[in-house]
Amino acid sequence: MANNSVRLSLVRLKDIIPIYTESVSKKSLSVMINTLKQGDDFECKMVTEKDKEGKHWLKYGYSQYLAYMEVLSLEDEVTCLEKPYSNQTKQRIDILRNMFGNNKSAWVDKHKIICDLVEKNKSLIFIANEVGVSKKDIEQYLVHPDIPSWVIDAAVKNNASFITIENVRKLELPVSIKHWLYKKAVRKRNDGRLTHDKLEKVKWLLILEKFSKLNNLQKKNMVEEAFYFREKLENVWLEAIEGLEYKYDFSNLSYSFSPRSKTKEKKLIVLHKK
Numbered sequence: 589m590a591n592n593s594v595r596l597s598l599v600r601l602k603d604i605i606p607i608y609t610e611s612v613s614k615k616s617l618s619v620m621i622n623t624l625k626q627g628d629d630f631e632c633k634m635v636t637e638k639d640k641e642g643k644h645w646l647k648y649g650y651s652q653y654l655a656y657m658e659v660l661s662l663e664d665e666v667t668c669l670e671k672p673y674s675n676q677t678k679q680r681i682d683i684l685r686n687m688f689g690n691n692k693s694a695w696v697d698k699h700k701i702i703c704d705l706v707e708k709n710k711s712l713i714f715i716a717n718e719v720g721v722s723k724k725d726i727e728q729y730l731v732h733p734d735i736p737s738w739v740i741d742a743a744v745k746n747n748a749s750f751i752t753i754e755n756v757r758k759l760e761l762p763v764s765i766k767h768w769l770y771k772k773a774v775r776k777r778n779d780g781r782l783t784h785d786k787l788e789k790v791k792w793l794l795i796l797e798k799f800s801k802l803n804n805l806q807k808k809n810m811v812e813e814a815f816y817f818r819e820k821l822e823n824v825w826l827e828a829i830e831g832l833e834y835k836y837d838f839s840n841l842s843y844s845f846s847p848r849s850k851t852k853e854k855k856l857i858v859l860h861k862k
Contacts, residue, residue: 596633597670599644602662604636607676608683608701610650611694611747620655630655634666639673647671647679648686680705681718688721695750696743698729706730732757736767742774748781749773755787760794762804765811789814 623630634649646653649668656666684701687693705715716723731740731750735757743750756769769790772782790811793799799810813820 594669594671597636597638597668598665599636599668599670600662601656601660601664601666603642604634604644604646604653604666604668606646606650606653607679608646608650608697610697612651612654616651617654617658620651621658624655624659629667633669635669635671637671637673637679644668644670645673645679647683677705677708677710681715684715685719688719688725694747695729696747699731699750702726702729728754736770739770739774746774746776748775749784752782752784752787755784756782759790761807761811764804765808768808769811785818786815789817 620630630649630652632649632652634652635647636644637647638644656664660666680701684698684705687698687701702715706712712723712726716726719726728751732754735753739753742748743753752773753770756766756773759766759769761769769782769787772780775781793810793814799807802810
């Protein structure tokens with residue numbers, strides 16, 4: 589019969605071995621480090637599994653672990669929730685289940701755990717059933733083989749969106765344009781990165797029959813034009829607003845818009861209520 593006991597335990601930092609990694613923002617980590625420096629500790633304790641050799645495998649609390657590593661020495665002890673050792677598969681399934689229940693978990697974090705399980709010959713159906721999600725849910729965290737390795741490396745380095753990258757892959761565009769879009773998708777956040785919103789505008793182009801008849805250079809130019817759809821639309825609206833006279837009659841709630849042009853036929857009543 590399995591031993592499912594859990595107890596609070598003081599563990600030396602050097603004896604804790606993370607099973608997984610987790611994306612943690614610099615701001616969040618800074619706040620956690622400051623908490624420790626103020627002499628406080630975290631309410632949520634790290635969860636470890638202790639094996640026969642005395643090693644504590646970290647299952648939950650990776651961000652706390654990073655903060656401890658910044659402030660404490662390896663010989664210092666921290667309070668953990670200690671569980672008996674299970675096995676590598678169960679550990680990763682438990683971590684993955686927790687990630688799917690946490691909306692803040694990054695795409696790449698789930699991807700790494702799923703890849704670990706796949707490399708251990710665990711099928712996607714098995715993983716999905718154990719986690720409690722569908723196979724399709726698991727598949728969206730795998731990188732398609734058509735995506736170049738340099739794109740994956742750059743995405744990990746710059747914390748880019750793999751969902752955006754996958755959406756680029758699905759576009760019915762020439763390879764040269766896709767590679768150009770990949771480069772934009774993996775840029776640093778404040779360096780003109782391709783966003784979901786901009787990519788949606790590109791999809792509008794693809795449904796136009798005449799777009800398919802353009803050559804590659806023309807298609808690329810049109811795609812780039814689509815990136816600035818919002819700015820262009822705002823300019824159109826601004827010109828329209830500047831070309832109208834706005835009148836508001838407080839006595840009868842009469843609203844009317846009319847062009848500054850003296851041509852009476854172009855007058856348009858938007859709302860009129862008495």
